[in-house]
Amino acid sequence: xxxxxxxxxxxxxxxxxxxxxxxxxxxxxxxxxxxxxxxxxxxxxxxxxxxxxxxxxxxxxxxxxxxxxxxxxxxxxxxxxxxxxxxxxxxxxxxxxxxxxxxxxxxxxxxxxxxxxxxxxxxxxxxxxxxxxxxxxxxxxxxxxxxxxxxxxxxxxxxxxxxxxxxxxxxxxxxxxxxxxxxxxxxxx
Numbered sequence: 001x002x003x004x005x006x007x008x009x010x011x012x013x014x015x016x017x018x019x020x021x022x023x024x025x026x027x028x029x030x031x032x033x034x035x036x037x038x039x040x041x042x043x044x045x046x047x048x049x050x051x052x053x054x055x056x057x058x059x060x061x062x063x064x065x066x067x068x069x070x071x072x073x074x075x076x077x078x079x080x081x082x083x084x085x086x087x088x089x090x091x092x093x094x095x096x097x098x099x100x101x102x103x104x105x106x107x108x109x110x111x112x113x114x115x116x117x118x119x120x121x122x123x124x125x126x127x128x129x130x131x132x133x134x135x136x137x138x139x140x141x142x143x144x145x146x147x148x149x150x151x152x153x154x155x156x157x158x159x160x161x162x163x164x165x166x167x168x169x170x171x172x173x174x175x176x177x178x179x180x181x182x183x184x185x186x187x188x189x
Contacts, residue, residue, distance in 0.1 A: 006065075006066060006069040006070075007039075009069070009070070009073060009102075009106075010035070010039055010069065010072075010073060012098075012102055013035065013073045013076050013077060013102070014032055014035050014036075015098075016077070016080060016095070016098060016099055016102070017031045017032055017035065017076070017080060018032065019091075019095050019098075020080055020083070020084060020089060020091060020095065021083075026166075026169070031080075035076060038072055039069075039072070042065070042068050042069060042072065046064075046065045046068075066113065067110070067113045067114075067117075070106060070109055070110050070113065071110065073106055074106055074107070074110060077099070077102070077103055077106065080099075081099070092150045093145060093150040094145055094146050094149065094150050096145065097141055097142060097144065097145015097146060098142060098145065098146070100141055100145070101137075101138040101139070101140075101141035101142045101145065102138060104134060104137055104138050104141065105134050105135060105137075105138040108130060108131065108133075108134035109131055109134065111130075112126075112127045112130045112131055113127075115127070
């Protein structure tokens with residue numbers, strides 16, 4: 001059940017990416033692809049690590065996997081908030097409520113997991129109460145924010161995010177071309 005909850009939470013973060021970055025399809029693809037790759041790495045590591053190091057697998061638990069997933073989600077949300085702030089991306093009331101509610105739930109869960117790792121299993125009952133309360137608070141925020149549909153503001157036709165992405169694409173293509181020329185020189189002396 002915990003793994004399903006983690007995956008659904010990860011889906012919420014990817015959905016926030018999709019809504020914020022819809023006007024910027026290249027950046028949206030990059031963010032979604034990166035998010036899925038990192039989720040795959042975490043799941044693969046958590047599956048393979050206990051098999052490779054069975055002596056240390058007792059130390060590796062679902063709590064650590066849960067903490068890692070929540071931490072990655074926090075990093076992604078911080079990244080998307082940094083993008084919104086840096087590039088001045090305008091978002092609607094619905095998306096603001098979605099982000100705020102999930103940030104509240106995420107922060108509370110990360111704090112509860114951290115306290116559980118320090119205090120131990122005696123913190124379990126308090127953790128359950130705190131997580132239930134934060135979940136209900138997040139749902140309340142979502143209900144208020146999503147009660148009626150407020151259309152998201154239309155993105156500016158030419159934003160700095162598009163320009164940064166296009167310059168990154170051009171530099172990458174240039175570097176790949178240079179590397180390709182060096183590779184052909186080394187293959188054919």
